[in-house]
Amino acid sequence: MEPPSQPLQALASTSACLLGGSVPEHSPAQLVPVILSCARECAAWELACVSISLVAKIVRVLESGKLAAGHVRFWEELLRLLGEEHLLLRLVEQFQSSDPLLSHLAAKTAACWVVRVIRRGEGVPPTWYRTCEQTFLSCSVGPELDSCLWSLTEVCKKFLTGAPSDVLEKLLAELHRSISALCSALLPDRTASHLPHRGTTLCLLLDLLEVLMASSLQCGGKAGPGTQNLGWAQWPGLLGVVGFPLEPFVKRRTLLLLKRALLHKAGGRLSTPPDSEFGHAAQSVLAAVDAGWLDSIQVESDTFFGGRRFSWGGREERGDEVMLRALSLVLLRSLEVSVHTDGPGEMGGASKPHRYLQHLWGFLRRWVPPQIQVKHLCCYINVLFGEQDDDLMEAARAFLSVFLSYRGCLDLDASQMLEAACSLGCNPHCHFVLLLQSFSFDHSLLLDFLICSETCFLEYLVRYLRHLRKDWKGLAAACGALEELQQPVGGCTGGALCAGSGFCVQAAPTGPEPSTSGSGPSSTLRLVEYYSSDESAEEKEEESSALTSEDSSQSCGQQAPAGPVDQHLLDRTVRCLSELRGVVFRLHSRKLFPYNPSSLLKLLADVEAAGDGTVCRTGTVCRTGT
Template identity: 45%
Template sequence: MDLMSHLMDHFQTEDQIISHLAAKTASTCVCYQLQQSDTISPVWQQKCEQAFYSSALGPELDACLWSLTEILKRLLKGAHQDFFGKLLAALDSSLSALCSTFLPGERKEGTRCVVDLSSCRRWGTASCLLLDLLEVLTASSVIRGGVVCLESQRITHVRSPALLATVSGSAQYFVKKRALLLLKRAVLQKAGEDWALGDAPPAGPRHEHFHADANALAQSVLTAVAADWLQNVEVGSASFFGGTRRVEGEDGQTPDCVMLRAVSLLLLKSLELHIQSAGATGVGGATEVYGYLHRLWGFLRRCGVQLTEVSHRCCWVSLLFGDQDDDMMEAAKALFSIFMQHRRCSGLDDSAVLEAACSSGCNPHCHFLLLLQSISFDHSILLDFLISTETCFLEYFVRYLKYLRADWRGFAAACGRIGLPGGHRSAQQSLTGGDALKVTCTGEPDGVEVGSRVQLTGVIPPVGTIRPAAGFHLVDYDSSDQSDPESMEVSPEEPGPSVCETSRFCALDVKQKMSGSPMSIGQRQYESSASKPLATRERRREGSSPSSCPTMSGRPPCKTLARAVLCVSELREVVARLQTKKLFPYNPSSLLKLLAQVENCSKQSHLVLFKKDI
């Protein structure tokens, strides 16, 4: 019946429904023929090659792009690696030609783009279809592992400067946003996560160009940022199903937090990749590293992002990424790498490094404490994070605990700073009250006072209520028949329970001294941080300043420190219990050792304070 030829004729019809149904039918036929006879339909292949080489905008190109994307998705999710490679190899050259038209490199003087993007009505649709195809190709380079990587599978990384130019150029806003999200997923190595999760086979060994491509993408981002790329990035208002929602305020609109998070993560992960590839010397010195962060702050100010009246910038991670766990953990991990690189290169002592980190918003102690505050110091939510594979929390948590055991004084100082009025209290109250958020950051290296305003009401949930303690958890270990609350012994290779219990009782003793009411161990010791204003529970010490980090000798407020220690102690207990019952999904021995060492640091610090009191 020559079915495929008839379907190809419908590819170029102006009726979008007919064209799309023809593309869907042709895609099914191509997949069936590949799996049955290991051959590619010559009519379909010829039509796609012609459309890609000519790059003529129209329904035919749109149908070919959609059809190829759909076929490649099916082959990837069905683990048909051989069919995928054969099909892509047949179209590799034509795809490269198409991308050279839509994503041109640096043009020489006197040349012009083949496609006049500003005058083509169909350019937006074709661009989004091409970006969808590029995400499939990028995902395939990871899913297929060590298989030879074709040129078309590297387009996102190789042509990243053109994609960045699309984001900052004159394209339609939805095209800019789609290109930015592609770059974000590429730098996070999460391309295809929307459709491949659970269906695609696990990633294999990296292809030979993997690290070079990742570094090229990171370098393209840093080069663009240094050339004021951020100044040309457009951030629209937040979109909803009913259109663009307007809220009260001076600006009248909420910023598009999807764009803000994507830009922030793209820069942070690019910095992290570049630091890892550059070794100990980093990206040219500590000043240059923090210079990129200050450029990011300038971008957020220009977009109207006002974090809140805080004495330092570390709150912005919780506020901007608070409702996206995976992005928040990626940002925290990247900022931790940036902080460690600055610590190695700056030549400053620990206290000065932490001061500089707070001024640039990358103090890891502050980030961890703000995370604990946002989950109301609920250790069961940390357990959810440890078990879940949806975030990089385990990697971040282990790296941070190793640093925490070596810098307990810095952690105690951060506890005092977070608990001070003018610190995170204003962020919580401003978000809860629905007022415009305002930030005035002091202690700037360049002496510039940063103050801007933003409307984030209704976009980011209040800190302290981002994850209610009574919410759903991945593991309901309290109700498990095998997880009764009897006294648990830690595995033989772990330190004895005395360290954990001693530290726990120290934290309880601090709580009882502050509140005057005894509490049992089985009872939840602390109310949620959002249950009452922090102003009624925290008091500024005389002579303290919001912009200065208190030290242990200054006797900072102990409540935040006690709650953090108790949360870590409870986490260690439940992980040890699950390990004993063989219910933990992996071997947590190393994690338990780190948690015990952190608790031991807490125990020693309490003993020091106790001796001073005597």
């Protein structure tokens, strides 16, 4: 039978029939030469794009299982004939196309085809495998390398879940040598003066490395040592990318990848990597810091897409906040892992936390605008992470872990220990009070975080409350120290920055700020209305009135007589925890809480008992807490 005389019309009608769940009027034997001729490099651009996209659509629709059995046979026959005519070879040839859209469509369709072939038990197609291997070994930067990186990443993603681990293991084992050679060529070392690639190529390599890190969780101990560590072994090179003079978006993406990996979120998977790989990554970060890595990093913000640019302290000349947060978390998490994995004699006593935290504070002083004067190092946690809840909780948890390890290395009494912790910016009591103060001591916001699964707040709160039971005086001392740093409300001109960072940060006057009416904590949009249905309206109104009254005293923008922002931090901290315990208990008793909070309720009750009767109006401890 003769092929259709109008290729574009035939391809369009075939695509419409596929999406409509029917079959076209032309037979598979008639359509095959049309698709193959249009997929050639010399074909017209429109025909090439349509024919290549059609093949990808056919594969996806067949995988979805939504077609009738009689229609499935037609499309399966079409793909079988295309395979016999070496369609994959035509797709791989298009990897070299100078047209970026055409080469990307070819990589996308080739990835779909390879996944289909592997799932049918036919192994990795040698045409695609050899092309990727040769391209990686040659390290020749261009469209072909980008297409090979993208297609391999997409194939690996498909087998991260829902497939036997040996499928991904065998694929990575075959390409291990070539990927290692590519990483060595593209990632900078200490002696590199320039990199022979575009930012796009490096970003594609970052995507592949993230999948490789996630694949180590999938393969587990079945993969060979080299294959399993393929992604994690590239950390020194990734750290070099951050300190190399590259485009800002490349450095930002690299830092975000490092952060996700250290927070167990590489590849979108919330899992824990093997201890050996995780420890190696953390040690790589700390070794880089010792070698002066922080001094080589430039974090100026060059990315701007129009609109109103938000600025710290009213000025646009500032460091990239996303990079500062990510870099701080990478260092904090690495330090946390290091102090837990090192043996007692290897940790270096208190010198390790002291050394690396001082490096971090020195770095931040260079990039936080001079208009923002941090008067207490513990306040950096709010300055950096106040606008990113998940990062804020991760940072608080890391600081707490570092403090507990640091405390065990020093022979100091309680007051000396807290003073030393504040000098390093890792006093957990300061961090907790600052966290509550940023919420205006609103217990319902803490409840939001307890219910939300997107942060580690529950883990952090439980660990902190366990520490608080044994160190009640430390909380009282931290509240007293923070109260001494309070600023008069009338002199507060820092706008949103001041509201987020509290009384530990001073911002220079920046002129009139946009009105923040209606955006304070009292008007915060809640995820759930937590009041039970049988509570009286009067009780709701009383609590709402009390919260509104308390929140109004925290707003920097409101006019008020000069005086302390908050006179009784310890009182309000204890009351907030008590209110949290009450609402969690009520929800749990009515079986409305999403999990069993019995252990949390016991901790909150213990803390409330420790503080019951110990707090005077002045905010000092009247008797020793148990």
